[in-house]
């Protein structure tokens with residue numbers, strides 16, 4: 001892939017992609033249970049002063065008090081479903097990081113997507129570890145450096161059923177990421193992004209530029 005702004009490079013050093021991280025039968029069961037039982041809703045977001053409905057279904061899951069705000073909206077967590085307990089333990093064991101919450105997204109088909117953003121909300125702290133588990137249909141996940149110019153870089157990952165993508169360190173400060181729409185006929189996909197909110201909260205200046213996502 002080539003764009004005017006950036007070459008398609010090696011993945012950033014601060015991102016790991018573990019394909020087949022969750023065994024197929026566990027991934028199948030997890031997908032089926034979450035799709036059927038989570039209280040999926042369409043989040044209303046504020047993008048450049050306009051209120052819009054996100055082009056996907058979502059559910060914010062977490063420990064009591066782990067509330068989360070992005071794109072002008074704030075969400076209180078629903079409790080962890082029992083099936084996610086062992087998955088959370090396995091993500092902690094794999095990454096060495098701690099998590100108190102998960103943003104679950106359900107992309108119903110290729111029209112559902114997530115726009116360019118960084119996961120840099122102040123309650124995530126300055127160098128968050130974000131672990132992203134993919135279930136269901138395979139989709140492209142793209143990253144590009146926030147700064148244009150000769151050092152600009154971009155990279156596309158193919159996220160398939162059971163894969164775990166881990167973003168660490170300065171990934172959010174240096175890169176934006178997105179899950180683009182696709183004209184291909186694709187089935188539904190669930191993505192779980194494990195996060196730690198509030199605990200190491202570093203409150204940053206209000207004027208810090210943060211891109212809304214849609």
Ligand SMILES: O=C(O)CCC(=O)C(=O)O
Nearest residue numbers: 103114119141179191193
């Ligand atoms: O669906 C994905 O793989 C990306 C989700 C994402 O970037 C997010 O929830 O912040």
Ligand SMILES: [Fe+2]
Nearest residue numbers: 117118119177
């Ligand atoms: Fe994200």
